[in-house]
Amino acid sequence: MSANIDIAFKLNGINVTTKVSPSMSALEMLRDELQLTGSKYGCGEGECGACTINVDGLSINSCLMFAADCDGREIVTIEGLASDPHTEALKRSFVAYGAVQCGFCTPGIVMQARHLLTKTEHPTPEQIRRGLEGNLCRCTGYKKIIEAIAEAGATST
Amino acid sequence: MNVQLATTEQPPAASGEDITAVKTYAAPRSLAEAVALLRAGNVTILAGSTDLMPQSKTGRARFQPVLMNIRRIPELCGIDEADGCVRFGALTTMTELLDSAMVKTRFNALWQSADHFASNQLRNAATIGGNICNASPAGDTLVPLLVFNARVVLASEVNGAVTTRKLPLAEFLVGPGRTQRRPTELLTAVDLPLPPDNFVSEFYKFGTRPALDIATIAIGLGAVCDGDRLGDVRIAFGAVAPTPIRAPQTEAALDGKPLPAAIEAALTAAEADIHPISDIRASAWYRRELVRNILRRMLEHVGKH
Numbered sequence: 001m002s003a004n005i006d007i008a009f010k011l012n013g014i015n016v017t018t019k020v021s022p023s024m025s026a027l028e029m030l031r032d033e034l035q036l037t038g039s040k041y042g043c044g045e046g047e048c049g050a051c052t053i054n055v056d057g058l059s060i061n062s063c064l065m066f067a068a069d070c071d072g073r074e075i076v077t078i079e080g081l082a083s084d085p086h087t088e089a090l091k092r093s094f095v096a097y098g099a100v101q102c103g104f105c106t107p108g109i110v111m112q113a114r115h116l117l118t119k120t121e122h123p124t125p126e127q128i129r130r131g132l133e134g135n136l137c138r139c140t141g142y143k144k145i146i147e148a149i150a151e152a153g154a155t156s157t
Numbered sequence: 158m159n160v161q162l163a164t165t166e167q168p169p170a171a172s173g174e175d176i177t178a179v180k181t182y183a184a185p186r187s188l189a190e191a192v193a194l195l196r197a198g199n200v201t202i203l204a205g206s207t208d209l210m211p212q213s214k215t216g217r218a219r220f221q222p223v224l225m226n227i228r229r230i231p232e233l234c235g236i237d238e239a240d241g242c243v244r245f246g247a248l249t250t251m252t253e254l255l256d257s258a259m260v261k262t263r264f265n266a267l268w269q270s271a272d273h274f275a276s277n278q279l280r281n282a283a284t285i286g287g288n289i290c291n292a293s294p295a296g297d298t299l300v301p302l303l304v305f306n307a308r309v310v311l312a313s314e315v316n317g318a319v320t321t322r323k324l325p326l327a328e329f330l331v332g333p334g335r336t337q338r339r340p341t342e343l344l345t346a347v348d349l350p351l352p353p354d355n356f357v358s359e360f361y362k363f364g365t366r367p368a369l370d371i372a373t374i375a376i377g378l379g380a381v382c383d384g385d386r387l388g389d390v391r392i393a394f395g396a397v398a399p400t401p402i403r404a405p406q407t408e409a410a411l412d413g414k415p416l417p418a419a420i421e422a423a424l425t426a427a428e429a430d431i432h433p434i435s436d437i438r439a440s441a442w443y444r445r446e447l448v449r450n451i452l453r454r455m456l457e458h459v460g461k462h
Contacts, residue, residue, distance in 0.1 A: 023220065046369075049276070058281040065210070
């Protein structure tokens with residue numbers, strides 16, 4: 001295949017330009033081309049949420065987004081949350097509540113939790129469950145994750 | 158700061174051979190540009206990509222040589238009301254439907270179908286135009302759209318100009334994954350006539366879990382409640398026929414008849430309206446039972462909230 005598409009977008013606050021193939025997913029671009037391996041490949045069909053990223057302020061499954069469609073957009077990945085002051089409370093509460101076991105789902109869940117807390121400041125456990133319905137965790141049984149997000153929501157300003 | 162990230166190597170080999178068929182990628186910025194590309198032929202249309210990506214990776218959908226991303230076309234965006242009709246741009250996402258107070262008040266069943274749709278991440282990407290063109294027998298929004306007498310707007314280029322035609326959704330849907338859209342046409346919008354002020358509507362989707370499930374069956378019910386009688390009755394079913402369908406016999410059994418007396422006749426009529434099959438999600442028998450029991454429940458509660 002010859003087609004190589006030039007795209008330019010903002011990734012974790014930095015302007016980037018790169019070339020992608022038409023069939024490449026945003027997740028493949030992030031992991032294989034840009035070496036940002038925090039976003040995970042789980043199911044490849046939008047069921048598990050391990051690849052969740054933020055595009056123009058909205059959570060989406062990066063495995064279902066075409067890399068070429070990133071052109072002109074503003075993208076935040078889990079790596080971008082490392083220096084995000086609004087994610088501090090989430091990080092602390094995930095550790096405090098033991099909301100991480102194997103950790104494979106964690107980047108996607110933290111991305112989604114961050115998005116949820118942006119939309120809903122102090123979410124109820126029910127709102128958290130609804131917010132996380134697109135994220136699967138095979139270890140924790142979700143209880144500690146929900147508690148951790150509720151705590152972060154309660155303490156965030 | 159502008160960082161050039163080098164990608165000089167060949168892209169990694171894709172999993173399915175069909176993927177290599179894409180020769181050109183286009184992201185037109187106007188409807189005129191898009192229909193001109195369609196006129197030239199051999200185009201795969203990309204919008205929310207939540208169906209296209211998994212279908213292409215598994216080989217269920219084959220890419221045409223031109224992959225056209227329609228997400229940069231402003232004419233396909235927004236929800237507008239004019240002359241007693243609401244036009245939903247094809248790129249309207251499920252999240253935009255949920256965020257619209259007008260949709261919740263006037264098109265409640267459509268709002269409910271968006272609420273039951275997949276997950277937050279998918280609702281943020283999936284578009285109403287994509288849900289229609291994917292033409293799944295279990296497509297979530299199709300059932301309420303049938304209740305609201307939706308008409309699809311199709312644009313194409315004729316003699317160098319953009320021309321449109323409108324088609325009732327019920328005619329547009331032909332079979333599983335099949336529609337009346339011609340290869341040169343782009344679905345630009347879906348029009349819903351505003352129902353009467355006192356029109357109530359409900360959507361019910363049955364699945365094994367509330368989120369991220371394909372409907373085992375879905376029911377859309379709309380009517381004007383007048384005492385113990387229903388008027389302007391509109392009923393649609395999903396996942397019980399090759400396309401989501403309206404249920405004319407069920408509607409006739411209810412229209413103007415007193416409730417709850419008419420319910421039994423309506424349930425018998427529904428048996429005749431539906432043609433379920435047995436598949437991985439349920440047997441035909443189970444689907445019939447679901448339609449019967451859930452339609453009864455909906456009719457017992459219609460207008461009581």
